[in-house]
Each structure stands twice: as structure tokens, then as C-alpha cells.
Amino acid sequence: MPASDRTSPTFRGQTYAAFLFDMDGTLLDSSPVVERVWTAWAQRHGYEPADVLAVCQGLQYRDTLRRFAKPDFDIEAEAASLLQAELDDIEGVVAIAGVQDLIAGLDPARWAIVTSAPKALAAIRLRAAGLPIPDHFITGESVGNGKPNPEGFLKAAALLGVPIGDCLVFEDSPAGVAAGKAAGARVAIVGDLVPASEGDLAISDYR
Structure with missing residues (x-):
């Protein structure tokens, strides 16, 4: 048609x-999941969670990670880890x-x-x-x-x-x-x- x-x-x-x-x-x-996953990521890497949460909305993982990447970051590995964490969490x-x-x-x-x-x-x-x-x-x-x-x-x-x-x-x-x-x-x-x-x-x- x-x-x-x-x-x-x-x-x-x-x-x-x-x-x-x-x-x-x-x-x-999905904000409860996003907050849990990105807060945990920020704390593991020494960032202020509020700074990460302020920019991650609406972006692909890699685009957010590039804003915070340290010289030794493996962005692909970090993106895969974040995806798995969000796949495993649908509460809320x-x-x-x-x-x-x-x-x-x-x-x-x-x-x-x-x-x-x-x-x-x-x-x-x-x-x-x-x-x-x-x-x-x-x-x-x-x-x-x-x-x-x-x-x-x-x-x-x-x-x-x-x-x-x-x-x-x-x-x-x-x-x-x-x-x-x-x-x-x-x-x-x-x-x-x-x-x-x-x-x-x-x-x-x-x-």
C-alpha cells in the first residue's frame, strides 16, 4: 500500500x-538501570557519577566513553561490559x-x-x-x-x-x-x- x-x-x-x-x-x-550501571562504572574508574550521568543520556556507549577515556582505556571492551550489565538488569x-x-x-x-x-x-x-x-x-x-x-x-x-x-x-x-x-x-x-x-x-x- x-x-x-x-x-x-x-x-x-x-x-x-x-x-x-x-x-x-x-x-x-529505564533511568533506574542507567543510573545503577553508569554509577558503578564511574566509581570503578574514579569519576564523579553525577558528571557521567549528566552526559550519557541519548548517546551510544562509545560516544560517552570517549568523553571520559583514560589513555589505557579499551573502549570496545568497556562498551561490551556496559552492554552486558544493562542486558542483565531490567528492574524498574x-x-x-x-x-x-x-x-x-x-x-x-x-x-x-x-x-x-x-x-x-x-x-x-x-x-x-x-x-x-x-x-x-x-x-x-x-x-x-x-x-x-x-x-x-x-x-x-x-x-x-x-x-x-x-x-x-x-x-x-x-x-x-x-x-x-x-x-x-x-x-x-x-x-x-x-x-x-x-x-x-x-x-x-x-x-
């Missing part, structure tokens, strides 16, 4: 070609309020997830939160450049066959909001990590 024949999603009275969702902090809350992962109902009403061909998380971790967290695995799924392995680069959102729009300028991106992190804006999409900010003035819309949840 051509994209033009499918039901276009609406939000706050506006119709869009498609919705592009970030995952962590946007579809689901829950869906953002109201998002199940929103997704249930969407045409599967009209929405995608664009996350910095690896696919295995994204799938585990979505299942833990009771959310579906989308038909169109851009994960950390899908792109050469992570957020704030717009590559992921541009790829998602191309997969859906819609103009990025007609899409609404849902994001919660500074890197993600920057990526959505750089892609040329409209941006709905979820939560309070980014000032509402940085987006086209701002919501606390989907109710």
Missing part, C-alpha cells in the same frame, strides 16, 4: 506523515504513561523507533515495559553516526517512505532533540531534561 494511502497519525490536533520515537526516556523509563523498566494506548492506535507503517541502544538491549527493554517491537527499528548498529547526528532519523523516514519534514520526533535528551532538529523534523520533547522552548511541543507523558 502506498504511504499516501495509509492512516496518518495525529497528535495535539496536528497530522503528521509518521511518528519517530526515541526509546529510553521517551517510550519507556516501565512504559511512559499513556504510550501503550498511543502506539496501539498507530498504523505499523507510520511509526518507527530510533534509539542509540543496541538492538538486543532495545528489544529486552521494550518487552520488559510491555511495548511492541516495531516493524521499523533503527538501533545503534544501524547507523555510522549516533545522536546528535541526524542519520538515524533520516534513515527511519526513508524506511517509512515519508519526508522527514513531515515527521514528528519524540525525544527526551539533548542529543536526541538536537538530532531531530538537525534532521528537519518537528520535535516533541518528553520530560524535563531539555527546555520546552527547544522543541515544537513539550509533554510530560502521553496521557
Whole structure:
């Protein structure tokens, strides 16, 4: 079926070609896991946990690690260790309020997830939160450049066959909001990590 024949999603009275969702902090809350894993990592390596937690949201492991890497760091080994720690910990992962109902009403061909998380971790967290695995799924392995680069959102729009300028991106992190804006999409900010003035819309949840 051509994209033009499918039901276009609406939000706050506006119709869009498609919705592009970030995952962590946007579809689901995984902050308890992120705080546990990155706090433990920071303490092992002599960093202040608050400094690490302030920048890791929305970034791929390697991009965060490069900001803190010591000369003897093996970034690939550190990234693999962090991934395994997060794969092993799903305690406290829950869906953002109201998002199940929103997704249930969407045409599967009209929405995608664009996350910095690896696919295995994204799938585990979505299942833990009771959310579906989308038909169109851009994960950390899908792109050469992570957020704030717009590559992921541009790829998602191309997969859906819609103009990025007609899409609404849902994001919660500074890197993600920057990526959505750089892609040329409209941006709905979820939560309070980014000032509402940085987006086209701002919501606390989907109710």
C-alpha cells in the first residue's frame, strides 16, 4: 500500500506523515538501570557519577566513553561490559504513561523507533515495559553516526517512505532533540531534561 494511502497519525490536533520515537526516556523509563550501571562504572574508574550521568543520556556507549577515556582505556571492551550489565538488569523498566494506548492506535507503517541502544538491549527493554517491537527499528548498529547526528532519523523516514519534514520526533535528551532538529523534523520533547522552548511541543507523558 502506498504511504499516501495509509492512516496518518495525529497528535495535539496536528497530522503528521509518521511518528519517530526515541526509546529510553521517551517510550519507556529505564533511568533506574542507567543510573545503577553508569554509577558503578564511574566509581570503578574514579569519576564523579553525577558528571557521567549528566552526559550519557541519548548517546551510544562509545560516544560517552570517549568523553571520559583514560589513555589505557579499551573502549570496545568497556562498551561490551556496559552492554552486558544493562542486558542483565531490567528492574524498574516501565512504559511512559499513556504510550501503550498511543502506539496501539498507530498504523505499523507510520511509526518507527530510533534509539542509540543496541538492538538486543532495545528489544529486552521494550518487552520488559510491555511495548511492541516495531516493524521499523533503527538501533545503534544501524547507523555510522549516533545522536546528535541526524542519520538515524533520516534513515527511519526513508524506511517509512515519508519526508522527514513531515515527521514528528519524540525525544527526551539533548542529543536526541538536537538530532531531530538537525534532521528537519518537528520535535516533541518528553520530560524535563531539555527546555520546552527547544522543541515544537513539550509533554510530560502521553496521557
